[in-house]
Amino acid sequence: QVLxxxxxxxxxxxxxxxxxTCAVSGASISSDESYWSWIRQEPGKGLEWIGYIYYxxxxxxxxxxxxxxxxxxxxxxxxxxxxxxxxxxxxxxxYYCARESPSVTGIFDHWGPGILVTVSS
Amino acid sequence: EIVxxxxxxxxxxxxxxxxxxxxxxxxxxxxxxxxxxxxxxQAPKLLIYDASNxxxxxxxxxxxxxxxxxxxxxxxxxxxxDFAVYYCQQRSTWPPVTFGQGTRLDIK
Numbered sequence: 001q002v003l004x005x006x007x008x009x010x011x012x013x014x015x016x017x018x019x020x021t022c023a024v025s026g027a028s029i030s031s032d033e034s035y036w037s038w039i040r041q042e043p044g045k046g047l048e049w050i051g052y053i054y055y056x057x058x059x060x061x062x063x064x065x066x067x068x069x070x071x072x073x074x075x076x077x078x079x080x081x082x083x084x085x086x087x088x089x090x091x092x093x094x095y096y097c098a099r100e101s102p103s104v105t106g107i108f109d110h111w112g113p114g115i116l117v118t119v120s121s
Numbered sequence: 122e123i124v125x126x127x128x129x130x131x132x133x134x135x136x137x138x139x140x141x142x143x144x145x146x147x148x149x150x151x152x153x154x155x156x157x158x159x160x161x162x163q164a165p166k167l168l169i170y171d172a173s174n175x176x177x178x179x180x181x182x183x184x185x186x187x188x189x190x191x192x193x194x195x196x197x198x199x200x201x202x203d204f205a206v207y208y209c210q211q212r213s214t215w216p217p218v219t220f221g222q223g224t225r226l227d228i229k
Contacts, residue, residue, distance in 0.1 A: 047165065047208060047220040060216040096164055104170055106212025107155045111164035 002026040004097050004112035012119045018084040022097030022112060023077075030055045030075035035100040037108065038071065038082045040093040048093075052100065053080050087119045123147055125209050125221035133229040134204075140196040142224045144209035149189045153213040156185055156194045159223075160205045168207075169194065196226075204228050 008020035022036070029036060038050040051061035053071045061069045070083040084091060094116050098108040124147040134140050144154065152172040157165035167176040169185035172192060182197040196203055209221040 046222045049218050062217055106215035106218050107170045109167050114164050
């Protein structure tokens with residue numbers, strides 16, 4: 001059973017850097033041949049795909065966030081990470097980590113429960 | 122960027138009724154469309170991928186159809202647990218992928 005769990009701060013001040021961790025169990029990031037993604041959802045709104053990382057370290061970032069976003073992986077810990085710099089109130093959202101299906105790229109078959117991140121002064 | 126437009130935004134239905142949800146793409150995406158169900162306080166759950174394939178463990182009352190720009194999610198007979206928000210998502214341009222804005226299925 002593949003499980004994902006997000007962790008990180010729940011409250012940030014504007015201009016700070018958001019750092020989130022996704023811990024994966026039941027699958028090995030280094031051998032699963034999956035892409036591991038971050039997706040966010042503003043309160044009461046729809047879903048926005050942020051970006052992915054592959055175990056090799058290759059990444060793709062949503063162009064709308066690319067200049068502020070770093071996605072990284074630590075295969076030895078079976079974790080991957082998100083860093084989003086210069087946050088504003090517009091970055092307030094529930095952040096999910098998710099696994100893309102290894103057999104159908106681009107669909108998300110396992111999700112973490114999500115973590116609410118609030119940006120407020 | 123491909124824009125997915127879902128309709129209606131809110132769909133009031135009663136248990137036992139047949140529900141039809143629509144998703145329209147701003148350009149052709151072949152059959153590269155997925156549907157997710159999201160309940161309050163939970164992460165989305167994959168229901169359908171590539172327009173008509175049910176994900177593992179999804180009940181047969183959920184079915185998907187369509188290709189090109191017009192897609193439909195049908196729930197043949199609504200159960201109480203089906204009242205939730207449903208999102209469509211395209212992977213035709215992966216990466217990136219995009220989601221629709223959602224349809225909320227409400228109990229009438």
